[in-house]
Amino acid sequence: MNFQELITSEHTIAFYNLENLFDIRNDKTKYDSDFLPGSEKRWTKRRYERKLYKLGQVISKIGFDTTQKPPAIVGLAEVENKHVIQDLIESKELESYDYGYVHYESKDERGIDVALLYDKAVFTVEDSKTYSVYLEDDRGEQDYTRDLLLVSGMFHSERLHVIVNHWPSRREGELESNPKRIKAAEKVVEIINSLKVTYSNPKILVMGDFNDNPSNDSVKLLSIKGGLYNSMETLLSYSRGSVSHRFKWNLFDQILFSTNFFETELNKLKFDEANIFDETFLKQHKGKYKGQPFRTYVGTKYQGGYSDHFPVYVKLNITQP
Numbered sequence: 001m002n003f004q005e006l007i008t009s010e011h012t013i014a015f016y017n018l019e020n021l022f023d024i025r026n027d028k029t030k031y032d033s034d035f036l037p038g039s040e041k042r043w044t045k046r047r048y049e050r051k052l053y054k055l056g057q058v059i060s061k062i063g064f065d066t067t068q069k070p071p072a073i074v075g076l077a078e079v080e081n082k083h084v085i086q087d088l089i090e091s092k093e094l095e096s097y098d099y100g101y102v103h104y105e106s107k108d109e110r111g112i113d114v115a116l117l118y119d120k121a122v123f124t125v126e127d128s129k130t131y132s133v134y135l136e137d138d139r140g141e142q143d144y145t146r147d148l149l150l151v152s153g154m155f156h157s158e159r160l161h162v163i164v165n166h167w168p169s170r171r172e173g174e175l176e177s178n179p180k181r182i183k184a185a186e187k188v189v190e191i192i193n194s195l196k197v198t199y200s201n202p203k204i205l206v207m208g209d210f211n212d213n214p215s216n217d218s219v220k221l222l223s224i225k226g227g228l229y230n231s232m233e234t235l236l237s238y239s240r241g242s243v244s245h246r247f248k249w250n251l252f253d254q255i256l257f258s259t260n261f262f263e264t265e266l267n268k269l270k271f272d273e274a275n276i277f278d279e280t281f282l283k284q285h286k287g288k289y290k291g292q293p294f295r296t297y298v299g300t301k302y303q304g305g306y307s308d309h310f311p312v313y314v315k316l317n318i319t320q321p
Helices: 045-061 082-089 174-198 217-224
Strands: 007-021 073-079 099-103 113-119 123-131 148-155 158-166 203-209 228-230 243-245 248-250 253-258 270-276 312-320
Touching: 007 045, 007 203, 007 253, 045 082, 073 082, 073 158, 073 203, 082 099, 082 113, 099 123, 099 148, 113 123, 113 148, 113 158, 123 174, 148 174, 158 174, 174 203, 174 217, 217 228, 217 253, 253 270, 253 312
Parallel strands: 007 073, 158 203
Antiparallel strands: 007 312, 073 113, 099 113, 123 148, 148 158, 203 253, 228 253, 243 248, 270 312
């Protein structure tokens, strides 16, 4: 009897908030005055290029220990424009990989957007679009936030839909801003439902900086009404998370997915594991912030680190004859 040999390949899907990846050019349409050479932060070409190198170094290492390659897909938050993404994929640590990207300008008040990097050898983009979340401020005027990005395409032989998020912050207070994140969650559920109408049993990944933890109502809404599994639910602890605020860990960065990632047929993407990419080199090495993300800035003080967030990732595998 001849048994067909099966080959299993493993792929990493990641999300990374890059902490204000701005270029050094003045864009009159954005609030980028903090990130100019003459600003209080003194954002120079040298600092910009150093940050690109460091971010490329991080992205190239996510999941590399087991897959021997960088992530197939990386959702990004806090990018200013297409130029910074192009500069990132052409940086020293990423230039040898064939990354493409999807990005749209949004009307976010801070001038930052989400984007998607993808390995062209693995993922072929078929369609992409953005969705705005309608919010109002105290005066009843529209309050702009980051758009949601939907990218659909073929991952090997299977269609995949990725929704990239960066939900409204807690700047005005967790409870006060909660309704805004609920609205963002409801918009994601709306997108999921529209995909289910168009496609039979669609495979969906929802990733982002939700500015909420897995236990918060907004994120739980994605599971309850969106039918998603939160692979990050058990990762948050007293001593571990993706971002630290006032010495308390949060897991605002998460990746959720449709439950058909647990199916085990051949040629189908299957969930393997989820984790926070919090390697030692990404952490503060000393002082009162020891163990926290080694960031680029603390206020206006330049630290020269990577980001104020750790990346998160899931590993998926596919078995083929």
